[in-house]
């Protein structure tokens with residue numbers, strides 16, 4: 318696994334010589350000293366504690382760490398989806414240079430649709446219960462590409478559902494989320510995120526609870542949008558095989574803090590923090 322990552326790194330180093338990839342390396346998402354708290358029984362508890370993290374365009378940044386370390390809370394903070402009484406207490410979250418914390422609720426919502434999309438651990442959160450699947454897809458496609466006609470958007474939507482392993486795509490277009498299984502909702506959510514045209518994609522355990530062929534599809538698609546659309550991806554995962562395969566950069570989180578970060582290949586080959594070594598050894 319480490320070898321694959323190392324080979325990737327070499328390829329990336331060679332690419333850096335070209336001007337094109339120079340622009341890919343621009344910081345897309347910059348999190349600085351983010352602290353997000355939830356009220357505890359005795360005192361507030363910092364699920365995210367002074368976290369700084371950068372996601373670059375055209376690169377996959379993996380965030381790993383044991384269960385409860387604050388990975389999802391970090392992602393939800395970026396998306397503006399921390400619900401009260403939880404709150405962002407301090408820090409900056411910049412997307413394309415714009416401070417998301419300074420945006421109104423409305424602007425943040427618009428940005429969530431257009432510039433950043435998230436594949437959730439729990440697909441039920443992502444799909445609108447009162448709008449048919451097909452309309453959610455076609456509206457997302459047309460919001461992103463204004464010159465696409467309705468029929469063309471429908472064609473793209475059906476194709477994307479098929480690619481996500483949903484054979485009965487035509488029928489699914491008129492279905493509602495509650496009529497479908499969790500696994501189907503998960504695949505639809507991924508299709509939705511991939512057609513959104515977002516520059517930042519946050520994928521929180523995108524392949525958990527899916528069968529192997531769909532897992533492979535998702536990883537291929539993440540790799541494709543990274544390469545072809547220059548999308549920056551924040552990938553939260555327990556699967557170190559996936560990290561070795563896909564990640565350019567790697568952050569290791571523990572108890573709300575980043576304990577180690579660097580180029581993925583480097584961290585794999587030379588983990589500095591004892592917790593990272595344990596994580597690599599245990600293949601959590």
Ligand SMILES: Nc1ncnc2c1ncn2[C@@H]1O[C@H](COP(=O)(O)OP(=O)(O)OP(=O)(O)O)[C@@H](O)[C@H]1O
Nearest residue numbers: 355356364382383384385386387388389390391403
């Ligand atoms: N809405 C909430 N209210 C109270 N505590 C919360 C809430 N959401 C998360 N937490 C707490 O914050 C901490 C971090 O949770 P988080 O979901 O970010 O972990 P994680 O790293 O994503 O774990 P996993 O790998 O299991 O998904 C945990 O201790 C969790 O119990």
Ligand code: NI
Nearest residue numbers: 388389390438
């Ligand atoms: Ni999580």
